Amino acid sequence: MSTSIVWPLVSNVIRGHSVNNTFGMVRKHANGGMKPHQGWDLEASVGDPVYSISDGQVVFVRDRGDYGVQLCVSFPFNGATYYAFYAHLQRVYVEEKASVERNTLIAASGKTGNASSLPSSEDHLHFEIRTKESPRLGLQDRVSPIVIYGKCPLTVPIAG
Numbered sequence: 001m002s003t004s005i006v007w008p009l010v011s012n013v014i015r016g017h018s019v020n021n022t023f024g025m026v027r028k029h030a031n032g033g034m035k036p037h038q039g040w041d042l043e044a045s046v047g048d049p050v051y052s053i054s055d056g057q058v059v060f061v062r063d064r065g066d067y068g069v070q071l072c073v074s075f076p077f078n079g080a081t082y083y084a085f086y087a088h089l090q091r092v093y094v095e096e097k098a099s100v101e102r103n104t105l106i107a108a109s110g111k112t113g114n115a116s117s118l119p120s121s122e123d124h125l126h127f128e129i130r131t132k133e134s135p136r137l138g139l140q141d142r143v144s145p146i147v148i149y150g151k152c153p154l155t156v157p158i159a160g
């Protein structure tokens with residue numbers, strides 16, 4: 001893990017400690033096959049503070065579709081530009097084109113978009129690492145956040 005990257009929440013653990021909430025072809029499809037999950041779901045209550053994981057720049061803030069209120073922050077990593085993408089937010093505290101520093105309070109976690117009907121026990125931050133700012137659905141143009149962090153907090157929370 002680069003020392004310039006931090007975690008998005010005060011306490012970071014995969015929702016329900018379930019591999020179904022990690023990155024990859026991890027979700028059961030109604031047809032019996034598997035379907036993709038594009039990022040990590042990290043347990044977070046509505047209103048929990050969300051922090052920028054790196055020094056970077058706000059690429060977009062929007063409210064649309066299944067992701068609900070979304071925030072995308074570009075940042076340099078290993079000589080390339082990556083994008084931290086946060087979804088289902090309650091509100092966003094920064095504006096497009098703003099420069100942010102790592103650990104800047106950028107948003108409050110929420111349950112917008114298709115998270116709105118979840119019971120409160122399943123509230124979470126949907127968090128992706130992208131290689132393009134606005135990829136289509138699926139796994140393309142994204143990487144597992146494990147590429148950035150070197151580990152996945154599947155069972156034991158990691159302090160941010």
Ligand SMILES: [Zn+2]
Nearest residue numbers: 039040041126
């Ligand atoms: Zn998710």
